[in-house]
Amino acid sequence: MSFASLRSARKSKESRSFVNPLAAQISPGTLTDPGSSPIEGIEGPSSTGDTTGSPKSPSYDVLETVSTDGLYKCLPSYLEVRQVRDAGRGIITKERQKAGSTLIATKPHVTVLSTTYLDSYCSACCGPAPETGLKRCTRCRVVWYCDSCCQNNDWPIHKDECIAIQRWASSAPSPDVAIPSDAIRCLGRILLTQQHRGLDSIWSKEINAMQSHRSSMQPSAVESHTHMAHSLVRYLGIANPAELAPFGLNSAGNLVDLISRFATNTFTLTSFSLTPIGICICPSIALANHSCEPNAAIVFPRSSSLPQAQEPLMHLMAIRDIAPNEQVVAAYVDVTLPRELRQKALQETYSFTCKCKLCTKRMAVDPRAAMWCPKLCGGICPVPTEEDNLTRCTKCNTAVTSADAVLDALRVGQEALDKASSLQIKEPAKAKHITTNMIPILTSANLTPSCHPLLAMTRLHQELLIADLPTSLTQQALDDIIRTTAKYSAGLSSILPEGHPVRGVALAELGKLLAVDEPSPPEIAGMPRGQARFPPSGPARLKLAYETLLKAREELVIGFGADGGGGIIGKEVRETIVRLEKELGVWTHRVKDAIEDARAAKKS
Ligand SMILES: [Zn+2]
Numbered sequence: 001m002s003f004a005s006l007r008s009a010r011k012s013k014e015s016r017s018f019v020n021p022l023a024a025q026i027s028p029g030t031l032t033d034p035g036s037s038p039i040e041g042i043e044g045p046s047s048t049g050d051t052t053g054s055p056k057s058p059s060y061d062v063l064e065t066v067s068t069d070g071l072y073k074c075l076p077s078y079l080e081v082r083q084v085r086d087a088g089r090g091i092i093t094k095e096r097q098k099a100g101s102t103l104i105a106t107k108p109h110v111t112v113l114s115t116t117y118l119d120s121y122c123s124a125c126c127g128p129a130p131e132t133g134l135k136r137c138t139r140c141r142v143v144w145y146c147d148s149c150c151q152n153n154d155w156p157i158h159k160d161e162c163i164a165i166q167r168w169a170s171s172a173p174s175p176d177v178a179i180p181s182d183a184i185r186c187l188g189r190i191l192l193t194q195q196h197r198g199l200d201s202i203w204s205k206e207i208n209a210m211q212s213h214r215s216s217m218q219p220s221a222v223e224s225h226t227h228m229a230h231s232l233v234r235y236l237g238i239a240n241p242a243e244l245a246p247f248g249l250n251s252a253g254n255l256v257d258l259i260s261r262f263a264t265n266t267f268t269l270t271s272f273s274l275t276p277i278g279i280c281i282c283p284s285i286a287l288a289n290h291s292c293e294p295n296a297a298i299v300f301p302r303s304s305s306l307p308q309a310q311e312p313l314m315h316l317m318a319i320r321d322i323a324p325n326e327q328v329v330a331a332y333v334d335v336t337l338p339r340e341l342r343q344k345a346l347q348e349t350y351s352f353t354c355k356c357k358l359c360t361k362r363m364a365v366d367p368r369a370a371m372w373c374p375k376l377c378g379g380i381c382p383v384p385t386e387e388d389n390l391t392r393c394t395k396c397n398t399a400v401t402s403a404d405a406v407l408d409a410l411r412v413g414q415e416a417l418d419k420a421s422s423l424q425i426k427e428p429a430k431a432k433h434i435t436t437n438m439i440p441i442l443t444s445a446n447l448t449p450s451c452h453p454l455l456a457m458t459r460l461h462q463e464l465l466i467a468d469l470p471t472s473l474t475q476q477a478l479d480d481i482i483r484t485t486a487k488y489s490a491g492l493s494s495i496l497p498e499g500h501p502v503r504g505v506a507l508a509e510l511g512k513l514l515a516v517d518e519p520s521p522p523e524i525a526g527m528p529r530g531q532a533r534f535p536p537s538g539p540a541r542l543k544l545a546y547e548t549l550l551k552a553r554e555e556l557v558i559g560f561g562a563d564g565g566g567g568i569i570g571k572e573v574r575e576t577i578v579r580l581e582k583e584l585g586v587w588t589h590r591v592k593d594a595i596e597d598a599r600a601a602k603k604s
Pocket residue numbers: 122123124125126127145146147150308
C-alpha cells in the first residue's frame with residue numbers, strides 16, 4: 001500500500017488560520033449553549049459509547065417555533081427552528097433520527113481555503129488536486145482549480161475577487177503577506193456574493209440573519225475585529241464610507257457587525273478525512289447550538305457520484321440516535337480538551353459559559369484529566385490540580401503522592417504542546433524534537449493516553465512522524481508510527497462516543513498503517529511464544545489490520561453517513577478490507593497447504 005496519500009494529506013498541515021487548528025471538529029454556530037444536556041439515562045461521549053440506545057425525552061427548555069420567513073430551505077421537514085431558553089434559536093428534531101443519518105446536507109454559502117492549501121486543493125469544489133494537477137488562475141496566480149469546469153463555476157465571484165487579490169498583492173509590504181488571510185478572503189467573498197446575488201436574495205438574508213455577539217464581545221475581540229475591518233476595506237479597495245453602500249453596508253458600524261457575525265459563525269472546512277483546510281460559512285448549520293457532548297457532527301464526506309459543482313457538500317450528521325423533540329447540538333470547540341480549556345475557548349470566541357451535562361456533572365474521573373493508579377491496580381485517578389492535590393484511585397483508593405511532579409509535568413507539557421504546535425509547519429524538525437522528548441515525560445508522570453495534554457501531544461507527534469517519513473520506509477519508522485497512532489486511537493476511544501468521525505478516522509489511519517507492507521519483518525522465530533509484541537508481524541499483523549478496519553468501517557458509516565458508505569474515507573477503508581481479505585485468504589491457504597503437506601508426509 002502506498003503511503004503517498006496519507007503523507008500528502010499531512011504534509012503541509014495547518015498554517016496559521018483563522019480557525020483553531022487543534023479543533024478539527026470545530027463547528028461554530030450562532031448561539032449560546034443549550035443548557036443542560038438533553039439526554040438522561042444515557043451516558044454521552046465519556047461512556048463506552050452506546051449509539052444505539054433509546055434516548056429519553058429532553059430536559060432543556062425548547063420554546064415556541066420560530067418563523068424562518070422562507071429562509072433555510074435546506075432544512076428537511078423533520079427539523080424545525082425553535083427558540084431555546086437562554087440559547088437563542090436552535091434546531092429541533094420532529095422525528096426520531098438514527099445514528100448515521102444525515103440531518104442537513106448543503107453547500108456552504110462561502111468556502112475559502114487556508115493560504116497553505118491554496119495550491120493543493122481546488123478553490124471551487126475544495127477537492128484535493130487530481131492526478132493531473134491543479135490549474136492556476138493566470139491573472140491573480142493565487143487560486144487553483146481542478147479544471148476549467150471548476151474555474152467557470154467560481155468565475156462569477158472570483159472575477160471581482162481576482163482583482164481584489166491582485167490589488168492586495170501590489171500593495172503588500174513583503175512577499176510573505178502578499179496573499180490576504182483566509183478570514184479577509186472569506187469576508188470579501190461574503191460581500192462580493194451579496195452584491196452579485198442581490199441584497200434581497202435569500203442568500204443575503206440568511207447571511208444577515210446570523211446572530212452576533214457584538215454586545216458581549218471581549219476587548220481583545222473588538223481590537224481584532226477593528227483590524228479586520230481595516231484589512232477588508234483595503235482588500236476591496238474601498239476609499240471612503242460611501243463606497244460601502246453597494247455592499248449593503250450603511251456605516252462602519254455595519255461592517256463591524258458583519259465581522260462579528262462572521263467571527264461567531266465560521267466553520268472549519270475539512271478534507272474528507274478531517275484535515276482542516278480552510279473556513280466556511282453556512283447559516284443553516286450554524287443554527288445548531290453547542291454542546292461538549294454533541295449528538296451531531298459536521299463532516300465533508302465527498303462522494304464520487306456527486307457532480308463537482310455541488311461540492312463541497314457540508315453534512316450535519318446524527319452521531320447517535322436523536323429522539324423526537326430533542327435539540328440537535330454540535331461541538332464548537334475541541335471536546336477532547338478538559339473543561340477549563342473548553343470553557344476558555346468558548347468564552348473567548350463565543351462569549352458564553354457552557355452548561356452542558358459534561359460541563360456541569362460531577363464525574364469521578366474525567367478521562368481528559370486522568371492518570372493511572374500509583375499502585376497500577378488498573379484503576380485511574382483524577383489528575384491533581386492546584387486547588388485539589390489530594391486525589392485517589394477510584395478503584396483501590398490509593399492516594400496520589402506525586403502531586404507536585406504531576407502538576408509540573410502538566411504545566412511543562414502544555415507549554416511544550418503550544419510551542420510544538422506553533423513550529424509544526426515552519427520548523428517540523430524542532431517540533432518533532434519537542435514531542436519526542438515530551439511524550440516520555442508525560443507518560444512517566446502516569447497520565448492516561450486520553451489525558452490532556454498527552455493526547456494532543458500524541459496526535460501532533462503522529463502527524464510529524466508521518467510528515468517526516470523517510471522515502472525508503474524502515475520497519476522501525478513504520479512500527480513507531482503504528483504505536484503512536486494506536487495510543488492516540490486508544491486515548492480518543494475513552495473520550496469520544498462510538499461513531500464520532502474523529503474516532504473513525506483515527507481507527508482508519510491505524511488500520512491502513514497496519515496494512516502497509518512490512519519493509520523488513522523482524523525474525524519472530526526467536527521470540528518467546530505468546531509474548532505480546534506491538535505491532536505484531538506477518539499474518540497476525542494483517543489480521544489486526546483487518547479487524548481494525550472492520551471496526552473503522554462500522555464507525556465511519558455513522559460519522560460520515562450510512563448512505564454514502566462513510567464517504568471517500570469509508571470507500572478507501574472498504575477497498576483495503578477487500579485487499580486484506582485476499583491476502584489473508586492467501587495466508588489461510590498457505591497454512592492449509594502446509595498442514596496437508598505435513599499430513600501427506602506422515603502418511604508416506
Ligand atoms: Zn474542483
